[in-house]
Amino acid sequence: xxxxxxxxxxxxxxxxxxxxxxxxxxxxxxxxxxxxxxxxxxxxxxxxxxxxxxxxxxxxxxxxxxxxxxxxxxxxxxxxxxxxxxxxxxxxxxxxxxxxxxxxxxxxxxxxxxxxxxxxxxxxxxxxxxxxxxxxxxxxxxxxxxxxxxxxxxxxxxxxxxxxxxxxxxxxxxxxxxxxxxxxxxxxxxxxxxxxxxxxxxxxxxxxxxxxxxxxxxxxxxxxxxxxxxxxxxxxxxxxxxxxxxxxxxxxxxxxxxxxx
Amino acid sequence: xxxxxxxxxxxxxxxxxxxxxxxxxxxxxxxxxxxxxxxxxxxxxxxxxxxxxxxxxxxxxxxxxxxxxxxxxxxxxxxxxxxxxxxxxxxxxxxxxxxxxxxxxxxxxxxxxxxxxxxxxxxxxxxxxxxxxxxxxxxxxxxxxxxxxxxxxxxxxxxxxxxxxxxxxxxxxxxxxxxxxxxxxxxxxxxxxxxxxxxxxxxxxxxxxxxxxxxxxxxxxxxxxxxxxxxxxxxxxxxxxxxxxxxxxxxxxxxxxxxxx
Numbered sequence: 001x002x003x004x005x006x007x008x009x010x011x012x013x014x015x016x017x018x019x020x021x022x023x024x025x026x027x028x029x030x031x032x033x034x035x036x037x038x039x040x041x042x043x044x045x046x047x048x049x050x051x052x053x054x055x056x057x058x059x060x061x062x063x064x065x066x067x068x069x070x071x072x073x074x075x076x077x078x079x080x081x082x083x084x085x086x087x088x089x090x091x092x093x094x095x096x097x098x099x100x101x102x103x104x105x106x107x108x109x110x111x112x113x114x115x116x117x118x119x120x121x122x123x124x125x126x127x128x129x130x131x132x133x134x135x136x137x138x139x140x141x142x143x144x145x146x147x148x149x150x151x152x153x154x155x156x157x158x159x160x161x162x163x164x165x166x167x168x169x170x171x172x173x174x175x176x177x178x179x180x181x182x183x184x185x186x187x188x189x190x191x192x193x194x195x196x197x198x199x200x201x202x203x204x205x206x207x208x209x210x211x212x213x214x215x216x217x218x219x220x221x222x223x224x225x226x227x228x229x230x231x232x233x234x235x236x237x238x239x240x241x242x243x244x245x246x247x248x249x250x251x252x253x254x255x256x257x258x259x260x261x
Numbered sequence: 262x263x264x265x266x267x268x269x270x271x272x273x274x275x276x277x278x279x280x281x282x283x284x285x286x287x288x289x290x291x292x293x294x295x296x297x298x299x300x301x302x303x304x305x306x307x308x309x310x311x312x313x314x315x316x317x318x319x320x321x322x323x324x325x326x327x328x329x330x331x332x333x334x335x336x337x338x339x340x341x342x343x344x345x346x347x348x349x350x351x352x353x354x355x356x357x358x359x360x361x362x363x364x365x366x367x368x369x370x371x372x373x374x375x376x377x378x379x380x381x382x383x384x385x386x387x388x389x390x391x392x393x394x395x396x397x398x399x400x401x402x403x404x405x406x407x408x409x410x411x412x413x414x415x416x417x418x419x420x421x422x423x424x425x426x427x428x429x430x431x432x433x434x435x436x437x438x439x440x441x442x443x444x445x446x447x448x449x450x451x452x453x454x455x456x457x458x459x460x461x462x463x464x465x466x467x468x469x470x471x472x473x474x475x476x477x478x479x480x481x482x483x484x485x486x487x488x489x490x491x492x493x494x495x496x497x498x499x500x501x502x503x504x505x506x507x508x509x510x511x512x513x514x515x516x517x518x519x520x521x522x
Binding site: 048051052053071074075076077078079080082083084086087088090091092095096097098099100102103104105132135136139141148150152153154155156 | 309312313314332335336337338339340341343344345347348349351352353356357358359360361363364365366393396397400402409411413414415416417
């Protein structure tokens with residue numbers, strides 16, 4: 001069996017909370033062996049945009065990334081958030097290296113085609129350079145990936161962090177037994193959105209459908225779960241969705257929701 | 262003789278000019294063999310700070326970096342400027358990877374001690390991890406370094422790009438014949454600040470002193486030249502100061518001002 005690689009996605013709500021983020025980074029730095037962190041953006045980009053008097057346009061819960069907003073997310077995700085995480089990890093003994101998809105050409109995308117909505121400078125992932133990422137891992141570096149990619153014209157593109165994490169896990173599955181863990185501020189996928197303890201311990205495609213039909217799965221969770229099933233189908237060994245505080249528990253035994261085929 | 266490594270510093274005035282910057286990146290991407298780019302910040306940080314209503318405090322031409330300004334330079338230098346350069350280089354066939362001193366722990370510093378002036382979150386370089394930088398070069402990556410470092414507490418620190426370039430060149434001189442080239446918007450060190458063609462072709466410590474005593478060397482040039490002589494004394498093979506458009510000429514034959522011992 002190939003060596004285990006952990007690909008951890010940390011959500012924006014955890015990043016926005018300095019204490020929760022610091023606890024998470026301490027857990028993350030204790031994972032032995034090769035690992036990758038993919039981080040979301042958090043609300044800081046929206047706050048900075050507001051202070052710069054750039055209007056945040058949202059369509060169906062998704063941010064429209066015009067050029068001024070692209071500059072803001074490049075500054076905030078690629079600069080402030082990414083480098084703050086990297087510096088904190090470095091002093092926790094974790095040899096972090098902050099990257100966007102453009103760095104080392106690790107994740108290239110294509111600007112999302114305009115159908116009914118023009119999302120602006122948003123990228124749909126086209127290619128993950130697994131060999132380049134592996135070269136970094138083999139140098140004992142820990143990639144910390146911001147939710148930005150680039151296209152063939154050299155334009156940076158705002159990119160969904162959940163999708164970046166699953167695409168990275170899928171690509172790395174050719175070198176490692178890839179374990180993908182989505183960490184966020186809830187204990188897992190909940191069967192009752194009003195009860196934080198109503199964690200569904202495991203979800204198969206069939207039980208997922210059943211829960212979806214009952215309408216008990218939070219809408220925001222659906223793209224994450226679709227990414228999770230896609231990752232398993234494409235060769236990722238294990239996918240877990242859990243609380244950021246339960247990261248080591250999820251690795252050691254079980255925590256949150258395990259996604260299965 | 263060890264393999265040649267080019268460490269190129271590009272000044273903020275070139276970065277602020279999209280056409281000049283694009284010409285420079287095209288030249289830079291044509292340099293064969295291992296190379297490193299260190300970039301300055303440019304005026305964008307001051308502009309963004311003004312739009313965020315953060316006052317830019319200057320003492321003796323140096324920016325005071327309080328916490329709000331540190332966040333701005335982290336966003337602008339580490340995010341917007343660095344990632345824009347990286348994405349442009351990637352599509353020019355140059356396998357760029359954007360880094361601050363914190364990434365891979367490549368350049369650690371210490372917060373500048375308060376004497377007469379408290380410069381705030383400004384770093385004085387303490388250690389360059391030449392082995393880690395060399396591992397990246399050996400993976401055929403081209404480090405693109407932003408003027409930010411970190412300290413032992415995990416705090417990011419605003420750091421002079423000229424000094425980062427010379428410290429990097431000095432550290433890399435144990436692995437390579439290090440060539441340090443400062444590229445900016447002038448043709449070299451000028452003997453007459455009002456005549457852009459009055460380039461001094463070469464400067465030794467003696468002729469530097471003579472020019473300084475005559476008061477003909479622009480004050481802003483003095484820290485750059487002090488860095489240049491320090492680099493040569495510490496084992497760097499060659500130091501040149503030239504126009505960004507003359508980069509390949511400076512490598513191939515001669516352009517700008519060559520600094521000699």
